[in-house]
Amino acid sequence: MADHPHPDLVLDLSLGHLAGPQRDALADHLSGCLACRAELDELSAAVESTLAAVPRTEPPPGFAASVLDRLDPPVHAIAPRGPEQGRPEQGRPERQRPRVPAWVGMAAAAVLGLGVGTVGTLALGEGLGGAPGTEVPAAGGGQRPGEPDPTQPLPATGATLTTEDGTAVGTVSRSYGEAGPMLVVEITGGEPGRTYLCRLRMADGAAEDVGRWNLSPERPNSWVVVDPGAEVVELVSDSGNVWSSAIL
């Protein structure tokens, strides 16, 4: 294609500093010029890759609460229990909900751990190119004064995971994704390095082992598992004893 734009314009566009008619004209050119498109893609990819170097700065107190309040509906207000959690409420238009991403099931599968079963294993293999049998758990971020402690369960959300002596060590919450009902297991207690088998017990007494997890020192340890309709979640130690359980 003749008359390529000046390379400076492509650089400005990659940095987000091109606007108005100049941007429109360049966009028209890029739609038909592979060489300029490749240049833009190269520069844009470098810009994106550099962003992680940004120095972290804690926002003002109340930031997280303000964000959560701006979500529609505010996530604070969502009913915490029941398999319908996370679905649009009756009467609320579907378009007000974010589109449920196709990778929800894959993401859930990626944190399922060992022994998850065929569905999770297949999703992991096809979508993520394989993963270790025991997944590194999700970990929480910092806490601001006056904001909810991410290492502690939110009030009235989910069932509490308790040990035999009644110590609360985490929560189990019902959620929902394209893969169907899911359980979000968050562990705030326990000794880092310990490994536990997650066992789901159904109403008919059947049991299903859905993962074997190693506790990270970073808290909370979070996992998402497909929910086959569990009534009880148990975390079983290597010795075979139930370390903690939650009744859903």
Added chain:
Amino acid sequence: MPRLPRADRAADAALLAGMAVGDPQAASAFVHRFQGAVFGLALSITRDPGLAEDVSQEAMVKAWRAAGTYDVRRASVLTWLLTITRNTAIDAVRSRRPVPTGEEFLDQLLEDTSRAPDLAESAVHRLETERAIAHLQRLSPEQARAVVLAVIGGCTAAEVSARERIPLGTAKTRIRDGLRRLRTAYAAGELGVDHG
């Protein structure tokens, strides 16, 4: 340097998925996990704490709305979210020009991005951040400064030129060549980038 497998990205992605479907714990954990990086970038570009907070909130809400467009195979959640934040901040600044020059602030930014951080974040975020800084350190100091000012400081080439007291053409060359070198390094898989 350790590689960043996709499986590690999935833990962040699971939180994003949970937030997208309205899970309160996932949403809270997601915001807390990323708020330092998001606010840090917004502040670096706007140099205005009030505007940075507005930008950061908007970026988080945009992420929630756009969760369905996130592709775990293409980028980490951190990179994806920071790209949203940067675009939002640039738009906000554009409508409010001129922004404070913030010489001292930019000096601090250049200093902070020249050394490995001590992050109270997950291991995967630390690795990703250390990798980005390591790549910057492989550039010439002049190129690295220009890239940091342009990418993380949100400066235009003209602003980089004025701050560095170099001709505009030199500023553009340093930014462009620096970005190309970074891209080449990432594409070559130097420092353990895992695209697979």
